[in-house]
Amino acid sequence: MLSAFLQAAVGSTIARICSGWLLVITSAALFGPLLSPWEADAMDWDALEAAPSAAHWLGTDLIGRDMLLRIMLGARISLGVALIATFVSVLIGVPFGALSGYVGGRLDQILMRIVDTLYALPFILIVILLVVVFGRNPALLFLALGAVFWLDIARIVRGQTLRAREQTYISAARSMGASQTRIIFKYIIPNVAGPALVYATLTIPGVILAESFISFLGLGIQEPDTSWGVLIADGTQSMESAPWTLLFPALAMGLTVWSCNMLGDRLRDQFDIASRGYNRRPDTVGNLS
Amino acid sequence: MARYLTTRIFFTLFTFWVIVTLVFFLMRLAPGGPFDGDRRLPPDVEANLLAAYNLDKPIVEQYVDYLVMISHGDLGPSFKQKDFSVNELVRAGLPVSLTVGGLALIIALSSGIALGVRAGLDTGSRIDTVVMGSANLGLAVPSIVLAPVLLLLFGVWLGWLPAGGVGSPAHYVLPSIALALPFTAAIARLTRGSVAETRLEPHVMTAIAKGLPRSRIVLRHILPIALLPVLTYLGPAAAALLTGSVVIEQVFDLPGIGRYFVQAALNRDYTLVMGVVVVYAAFILLFNLFVDLSYKRLDPRIELR
Numbered sequence: 001m002l003s004a005f006l007q008a009a010v011g012s013t014i015a016r017i018c019s020g021w022l023l024v025i026t027s028a029a030l031f032g033p034l035l036s037p038w039e040a041d042a043m044d045w046d047a048l049e050a051a052p053s054a055a056h057w058l059g060t061d062l063i064g065r066d067m068l069l070r071i072m073l074g075a076r077i078s079l080g081v082a083l084i085a086t087f088v089s090v091l092i093g094v095p096f097g098a099l100s101g102y103v104g105g106r107l108d109q110i111l112m113r114i115v116d117t118l119y120a121l122p123f124i125l126i127v128i129l130l131v132v133v134f135g136r137n138p139a140l141l142f143l144a145l146g147a148v149f150w151l152d153i154a155r156i157v158r159g160q161t162l163r164a165r166e167q168t169y170i171s172a173a174r175s176m177g178a179s180q181t182r183i184i185f186k187y188i189i190p191n192v193a194g195p196a197l198v199y200a201t202l203t204i205p206g207v208i209l210a211e212s213f214i215s216f217l218g219l220g221i222q223e224p225d226t227s228w229g230v231l232i233a234d235g236t237q238s239m240e241s242a243p244w245t246l247l248f249p250a251l252a253m254g255l256t257v258w259s260c261n262m263l264g265d266r267l268r269d270q271f272d273i274a275s276r277g278y279n280r281r282p283d284t285v286g287n288l289s
Numbered sequence: 290m291a292r293y294l295t296t297r298i299f300f301t302l303f304t305f306w307v308i309v310t311l312v313f314f315l316m317r318l319a320p321g322g323p324f325d326g327d328r329r330l331p332p333d334v335e336a337n338l339l340a341a342y343n344l345d346k347p348i349v350e351q352y353v354d355y356l357v358m359i360s361h362g363d364l365g366p367s368f369k370q371k372d373f374s375v376n377e378l379v380r381a382g383l384p385v386s387l388t389v390g391g392l393a394l395i396i397a398l399s400s401g402i403a404l405g406v407r408a409g410l411d412t413g414s415r416i417d418t419v420v421m422g423s424a425n426l427g428l429a430v431p432s433i434v435l436a437p438v439l440l441l442l443f444g445v446w447l448g449w450l451p452a453g454g455v456g457s458p459a460h461y462v463l464p465s466i467a468l469a470l471p472f473t474a475a476i477a478r479l480t481r482g483s484v485a486e487t488r489l490e491p492h493v494m495t496a497i498a499k500g501l502p503r504s505r506i507v508l509r510h511i512l513p514i515a516l517l518p519v520l521t522y523l524g525p526a527a528a529a530l531l532t533g534s535v536v537i538e539q540v541f542d543l544p545g546i547g548r549y550f551v552q553a554a555l556n557r558d559y560t561l562v563m564g565v566v567v568v569y570a571a572f573i574l575l576f577n578l579f580v581d582l583s584y585k586r587l588d589p590r591i592e593l594r
Contacts, residue, residue, distance in 0.1 A: 117304045119525065122569050124532045125550070126311075132554045132562060133315050209431050213532075216433040217539060217551050229433065236437035236540070240445065250434040258429035 008266040018259035032072035061245050077227040081142050082207040086200050088146025093153030094196050098188045101161025123148045153199050160192040202264035205257040228253040301574050308570045316559045364564035375564035386545035392465035397472035405480025412485045427474030436467040436540040464541045483515040527576040
């Protein structure tokens with residue numbers, strides 16, 4: 001399994017570019033702000049809305065804050081949201097799908113109907129609704145996004161479980177008297193983990209886009225915190241006089257989303273996940289906004 | 290077929306009920322009432338207000354009232370815009386939203402399918418590479434970037450089209466295109482894949498062997514089958530299209546229901562937020578129902594159950 005991951009991550013030039021970019025942006029998010037000579041909210045009065053220069057590599061925004069630093073700080077939130085929400089979605093989706101696929105019958109029908117019902121919901125609006133009701137708490141935003149992104153994972157895991165259920169080692173476990181819970185957690189889930197992880201990489205860009213979308217509308221992350229969505233929203237305000245305020249955050253986000261999609265697609269090919277089950281949602285990730 | 294139709298309609302109504310219930314209880318869970326302002330209201334004024342909006346009754350009773358109200362097509366008064374009912378606001382905004390959404394759907398379907406068929410009939414060709422390359426790019430550019438950039442480019446710098454607001458048909462051009470582009474890309478990708486596959490199916494081989502003209506083969510033998518995945522995609526796409534229109538309306542300053550939704554969410558106008566979600570959900574569900582029912586039209590081999 002590890003070799004398949006490696007193969008997908010560095011197996012071709014495109015894949016190396018994608019992995020390289022993700023590595024760069026992740027380390028920039030982790031360490032960049034520590035190395036930057038500028039302070040997060042410090043305004044450089046000599047360089048208001050300044051074009052990229054030696055002092056400010058990516059220019060400054062309307063009130064003279066360093067764009068490079070802002071983008072790296074934004075990456076912390078945007079990537080953080082994506083990772084946490086994806087983790088939450090795996091946490092819900094994997095047991096849900098495994099249970100549905102393994103137990104089957106009535107329960108399977110009911111659980112899958114629930115998934116179908118949720119698919120029909122306008123997700124982002126529900127997340128916005130949650131934000132309106134419970135206030136703009138970033139932690140809540142993370143959880144809410146995770147809670148709406150688990151559907152694809154549940155469906156994929158169910159499909160994989162249906163396949164795994166027929167394997168001899170499962171019959172062996174059953175004949176030795178293993179309980180249903182034990183079989184699901186000890187044998188089924190580890191065996192469907194690969195495909196679930198693959199879909200998790202495809203969830204990450206979806207969450208990044210969703211967060212940016214909500215923050216863009218002014219309903220997500222708020223000042224003084226920042227995210228790519230906030231930066232892009234600010235950038236659109238000043239794009240006429242200072243195009244770099246829109247260009248660089250958009251580029252950072254676009255590259256990240258694109259890299260995740262490319263790597264996710266390659267991983268999916270590696271694992272050869274049967275992607276055309278019934279009613280599959282194609283390209284969910286790309287179309288969120 | 291009749292049985293399929295009944296279960297589908299029942300399921301649609303059931304889903305709608307789930308959404309309404311979810312939205313209702315979420316809103317009632319909200320900490321603080323809708324009238325908690327900066328200034329503390331005198332107790333009897335507050336009591337009168339609560340009574341006027343039916344908020345003083347037990348929650349179950351409120352819920353039943355709300356269901357009855359919704360089933361009569363009444364979405365209640367707006368909490369913040371005192372002189373308007375949610376129905377009036379929705380009625381004012383819906384035509385704008387539907388125009389932009391409908392136009393975007395038409396643009397995305399026609400151009401996406403055309404590009405996808407062209408690429409799929411000729412996989413590996415230069416056209417294929419160009420189409421797929423731009424489609425992948427189109428999927429990576431989020432609408433929150435695309436829309437402002439189009440606005441700046443064609444609305445402000447080149448001045449070819451109005452930069453925002455409504456008034457003439459020209460006002461709808463930029464918003465519809467901005468909304469349609471990501472969907473065009475997705476539909477082109479999907480169509481290309483399934484055309485490339487369908488092209489090799491036996492019934493197409495037969496049609497070729499019979500010497501039918503190319504246009505007839507494509508239109509009658511390949512397209513109906515190849516469009517099935519596109520049809521499946523249309524359900525979730527409708528939801529995404531509506532959601533996307535929220536941003537588009539914001540950027541292009543269109544007075545549609547998406548903008549009401551954002552404003553209402555920002556100033557916690559509960560009834561208006563609820564109303565818009567309910568309207569959106571109804572549209573998405575109806576659209577999905579319609580999509581489900583059209584499968585058999587395209588591929589007679591499909592058994593509807």
